[in-house]
Amino acid sequence: MAADIKQMNIDEQVAYLMQGCDYGDAETKRNMEKELRARLIESAETGKPLRVYLGVDPRTTDLHLGHTVPMRKLRQFQELGHTCTFLIGSFTSTIGDPSDKDKTRPQLTLEEVMANAKTYTEQAFKILDPEKTEIRYNHTWLAPLTFGELIKLAANFTVQQFLARDTFAKRYSKGDPIWLHEFFYALMQGYDAVALETDVQVGGTDQIFNIMTAGRKLQQALGQKPQVAVIVPLLPGTDGEIKMSKSLGNHIAINLAPADMYGKVMSLPDDVMPLYFKLVTRYLPDQIAAIEQALAAGSRHPRDIKMELAREIVAIFHGDEAAREAEAQFKRVFQQRQLPTEMPERVLAEAMPVVDLIVAAGFAKSKSEARRLVKQGGVSLNDQPVREIGREIAPAETPAVLKVGKRKFLRLLPA
Numbered sequence: 001m002a003a004d005i006k007q008m009n010i011d012e013q014v015a016y017l018m019q020g021c022d023y024g025d026a027e028t029k030r031n032m033e034k035e036l037r038a039r040l041i042e043s044a045e046t047g048k049p050l051r052v053y054l055g056v057d058p059r060t061t062d063l064h065l066g067h068t069v070p071m072r073k074l075r076q077f078q079e080l081g082h083t084c085t086f087l088i089g090s091f092t093s094t095i096g097d098p099s100d101k102d103k104t105r106p107q108l109t110l111e112e113v114m115a116n117a118k119t120y121t122e123q124a125f126k127i128l129d130p131e132k133t134e135i136r137y138n139h140t141w142l143a144p145l146t147f148g149e150l151i152k153l154a155a156n157f158t159v160q161q162f163l164a165r166d167t168f169a170k171r172y173s174k175g176d177p178i179w180l181h182e183f184f185y186a187l188m189q190g191y192d193a194v195a196l197e198t199d200v201q202v203g204g205t206d207q208i209f210n211i212m213t214a215g216r217k218l219q220q221a222l223g224q225k226p227q228v229a230v231i232v233p234l235l236p237g238t239d240g241e242i243k244m245s246k247s248l249g250n251h252i253a254i255n256l257a258p259a260d261m262y263g264k265v266m267s268l269p270d271d272v273m274p275l276y277f278k279l280v281t282r283y284l285p286d287q288i289a290a291i292e293q294a295l296a297a298g299s300r301h302p303r304d305i306k307m308e309l310a311r312e313i314v315a316i317f318h319g320d321e322a323a324r325e326a327e328a329q330f331k332r333v334f335q336q337r338q339l340p341t342e343m344p345e346r347v348l349a350e351a352m353p354v355v356d357l358i359v360a361a362g363f364a365k366s367k368s369e370a371r372r373l374v375k376q377g378g379v380s381l382n383d384q385p386v387r388e389i390g391r392e393i394a395p396a397e398t399p400a401v402l403k404v405g406k407r408k409f410l411r412l413l414p415a
Helices: 002-006 010-017 026-046 065-079 110-124 147-154 159-163 166-174 180-196 205-221 258-266 270-280 285-297 302-318 320-333 354-360 367-375
Strands: 051-056 083-088 133-137 200-204 228-232 345-348 379-381 400-404 408-414
Touching (some): 010 026, 010 065, 026 228, 051 065, 051 180, 065 228, 065 270, 083 180, 147 180, 159 180, 180 205, 200 205, 205 228, 270 285, 270 302, 285 302, 302 320, 354 367, 354 400
Parallel strands (some): 083 133, 200 228, 345 408
Antiparallel strands (some): 400 408
């Protein structure tokens, strides 16, 4: 695959780098494609690589697949030979990004951010090439800014521009507080682009204002050519609808064991598979187009394509051999028993009575009905009958499948 990338012409590079991008507006996407093409041509002619960066605020140490989407895009620029910076928001994290929140984010201390950053970076290198990645910290140029310099930056924007943002507009209409320091976040991120003299910034759709309005405007105001914005959508979680989030329990952690990761991917709804191929795999545009055509024509079973997706994702984080073993285990546990690949799932953080699980899954209206099902021999765990009404299922027994009756299945997963 690397050889194919190095042989790409400019049009193929643009298609590769813009794969899966979403600006919420077709004209904006066309403009960004045009600007990116011009930068790539200039880079090829001068032999000077583009300066590309991704900024992250390490507010947690546990990364999931959603966090890796912009990292995958940065890796694509690395593969094409460009200079890539992984920027740690060591100052912006202490402010709190309001972009995707309907309330104020809690502020972290610099010490908390730097502690998180160490683990965050180690996990990010499962996607990024460490030898081709420059690590920077934005407190080194944001902390020294004087109050006068901040006023000059703020003079480039209006209050109306900020209040028009969806998250602020909702809070303003409800009378919820919008703190003045939250306005500064976009200024700080915009100044990052200036400090790095960047050609391209990668970010999620929740960062469109910060990247396209604040970043590009400040660069122009301070005599720089405005950066190209490469915007990727937020990855839906295992429910296929809501963005992936640890707090919602619909996430796939990148440090999951191979078998658990494989099983989680196999629980995805069929309709999100093309998006996952575009955003989290190493596949090239023509490979993804072939998969989409096969799905549309029905020439390949969706289950087989999903297994290919699961195998690829596990291989990225654990290697090819681990992916093959995870697939073999999945086939032993699920396929050979002719179980459905799509079924409700529940994460077990602690031991739970089987009767409670049956009721919680909606397979029985009451605990007394669930007890009757157990007594009648209608309940099994991994094809082994559950005979004791007081039987509890522990996290150590997962992943597993609880079967109730002939057609009701619940996939149990570890926390």
